[in-house]
Amino acid sequence: AQSVTQLDSQVPVFEEAPVELRCNYSSSVSVYLFWYVQYPNQGLQLLLKYLSGSTLVKGINGFEAEFNKSQTSFHLRKPSVHISDTAEYFCAVSLANYGGSQGNLIFGKGTKLSVKP
């Protein structure tokens, strides 16, 4: 079975500072990895995904993540955050099989990013 651990439930940071949101996963088989963002009272929006290839993945809004197979991690980074980045961020995995169907995503518990002026 797969599992996802987001190591920080809350991350406060000042505007224009860099941020890293940590995610570790557990799986005995190959997985696809994702980061989603959820703004208050909204659904989830895909930030970026790792399916294969380059381990450094760039996403929307200036976010990037690096897949580290040996450490089973997929940490999310942004070099300079804005107030508008305040939201909850979810790391997720799915089995890397049958055409990449992403129906069964396993999510972490989320990290609340709070950007202060």
Place this chain on the structure above:
Amino acid sequence: DAGVTQSPTHLIKTRGQQVTLRCSPKSGHDTVSWYQQALGQGPQFIFQYYEEEERQRGNFPDRFSGHQFPNYSSELNVNALLLGDSALYLCASSFRGGTGELFFGEGSRLTVL
């Protein structure tokens, strides 16, 4: 291009009642997945529908059932509601022949009293 739409946005039920939540997928999508997001938790996979059949199911009891219609829209039904069923229910759609990326709706918030 309309995204994933869900209805109702909020509803309140009492224990033992039944509820039906509805989802219209993004245009061009043929697969619908449902997730339950309890307060302070990440979403949990309930089930996925494709070609009007349940294709995958998470660890949810039979009280949770669904349906997909020929126009790809979907319903989630929950019977014999429990207090613990209070949550945000998210619908996500995708196109099976593509990368399979999920697009989420804004959810239906269910409160069980």
